[in-house]
Amino acid sequence: MSINRVNISGNLTRDPEMRATQSGTSILTFSVAVNDRRRNPQTGEWEEVPNYIDCVVFGNRAEPLSRFLSKGTKVAVEGKLRWSQWERDGQKRSKIEVIVDEVEFLSSRNQQGQGSYQPQGGYQPQGGYQQSQPRQVQQAPTYTAPQPTYAPQSSVQAPPPAEVYDEDIPF
Numbered sequence: 623m624s625i626n627r628v629n630i631s632g633n634l635t636r637d638p639e640m641r642a643t644q645s646g647t648s649i650l651t652f653s654v655a656v657n658d659r660r661r662n663p664q665t666g667e668w669e670e671v672p673n674y675i676d677c678v679v680f681g682n683r684a685e686p687l688s689r690f691l692s693k694g695t696k697v698a699v700e701g702k703l704r705w706s707q708w709e710r711d712g713q714k715r716s717k718i719e720v721i722v723d724e725v726e727f728l729s730s731r732n733q734q735g736q737g738s739y740q741p742q743g744g745y746q747p748q749g750g751y752q753q754s755q756p757r758q759v760q761q762a763p764t765y766t767a768p769q770p771t772y773a774p775q776s777s778v779q780a781p782p783p784a785e786v787y788d789e790d791i792p793f
Contacts (some may be wrong), residue, residue, distance in 0.1 A: 626702045626703055627700070627701075627702060628699075628700070628701060628702065628703055628720055629698065629699070629700050630655075630656050630675055630698070630699050630720065631656070631659070631696070631697065631698040631699070631728060632653055632654040632655045632656040632675075632697070633692060633694055633695065633696050633697075634652050634653065634655075634691060634692065634693055634695045634697065635652075635653040635654070635655050635693065635695050636650065636652070636653060637652075637689045637691075637692055637693050638650050638652035638687075638688050639651050639652070639694075639770060640684065640688045641683065642666070643737070647680060647681060648680070648685050649676050649678065649679070649680055650678070650679040650680075650684035650685070650687055650688050650691075651676065651677070651679075652676075652677050652691060653674050653675065653676050653677065654674075654675045654677055654697065654699060655672045655673065655674055655675075656671055656672070656673045656674075656675055657670045657672055657673075657675070658670070658671045658672075658732060659671075664783075665741055670719060674793065675790055676719040676722060677719065677720045677722050678697055678700070678704075678719055678720070678721055679722045679725075680721070687725060690727065691725075694729075695727065695729055695730035696727075696728040696744050697725055697726065697727055697728055698725070698726040698728055699720060699722055699724070699725055699726075700722070700723050700725075700726075701721050701722040701723045701724070702720070702721050703715070703718050703719070703720060703721075704718070704720075704721050705718050706718075706719065706757070713764065716772070742789040746747060751792045769773035
């Protein structure tokens with residue numbers, strides 16, 4: 623049995639590229655930077671070293687997803703690895719990429735330079751607009767779990783002596 627699953631999280635290194643096959647299947651490609659910590663052999667200091675992972679989305683999800691992704695977006699990606707090989711100018715080339723099954727957005731669009739989120743006053747878009755009144759947040763009602771109405775059993779069986787277990791083990 624073999625398992626081919628991968629989970630990564632990081633930031634997009636560039637804006638995604640959208641294209642289509644001759645048959646009309648949409649293909650969205652993007653790259654995610656995933657940091658790795660390594661000790662520098664010269665200095666002995668820990669360093670963050672980026673790995674750039676190519677990701678591909680096929681089909682109906684590609685086009686809508688392209689509208690929400692942009693350079694710098696923090697995402698978590700789940701999918702499977704696929705190895706590709708080709709020849710260019712007489713040289714064999716290969717790469718491993720993630721065929722994406724799921725994408726989770728770890729940063730909002732507001733954090734991508736389109737505005738900023740202010741917890742007290744709501745969304746503040748760039749351009750000077752301010753809300754006239756802050757939003758009123760209602761406190762959620764508290765829930766108290768009901769107390770159990772059953773009485774616990776008073777007779778609890780004790781486990782058998784340890785000698786019984788040793789003799790009954792089949793291996």
